[in-house]
Amino acid sequence: MSVRQHKAIQRTYQDLYHRYGPQHWWPGDTPFEIMVGAILTQNTAWTNVEKAIHNLKQAGCLDPESIVSMPIHRLAELIRPSGYFNVKAGRLTHYCQWYLENGGYEQLKALKTQFLRQRLLSVHGVGPETADDILLYGFRRRVFVVDAYTRRLFLRLGIIEGEEDYDGVRVLAEEALKRSVKDMNELHALIVIHAKNSCRVRPLCETCCIRRRCRFQADQAANS
DNA sequence: ACCCAGGGTCATA
């Protein structure tokens, strides 16, 4: 938790913010839709998730009551475009059962962040990143979301060594940007947006590319 | 044809 790491994260945030502007995430109309999106987007392109959510909306099933009372194979069929549809149908059902058993949004929002985080992690199919997506974008808590992009970016910027665990990276970013929910919201969103652009639009950007395999990185390795 | 995507769980050693 060095000052150097904090400064680097702050600088990266300002750089990305200046470059892309505020993103105003999460793309979704209601907290529940955001939660569904958080589960469906696990290791999946967002464009595919949009199709699945569209199907749920069109079927009039984008609510926890409909999802828990629906035959699992029908739910799987509706979310098919988002991939892993059998797995995710089970995860969505588990999540909605938990959500309803605990009184839904109005009851859950009364819980303190760390306790709510523990409860989310206890739901089968909700791991650390999904839990933090739900906390940050669904419940508007000051929590940072660490995804694969964040790890690669921080690693290639020399901010982390690569052996830090999930919570280590999360707390590092939360310490670096102590100000507001807004900053947590924007930093994660900007990193994702940057990932989509960094190799195509501006391959040699200052913060470097954060795709898994980057031409820029490969060239550097070849020249050294 | 290959790579990858806004992960998580489970079985094995």
Add this chain to the structure above:
DNA sequence: TATGACCATGGG
């Protein structure tokens, strides 16, 4: 605790 297999669609 640490690695690997598995889940599966769709765009570049």
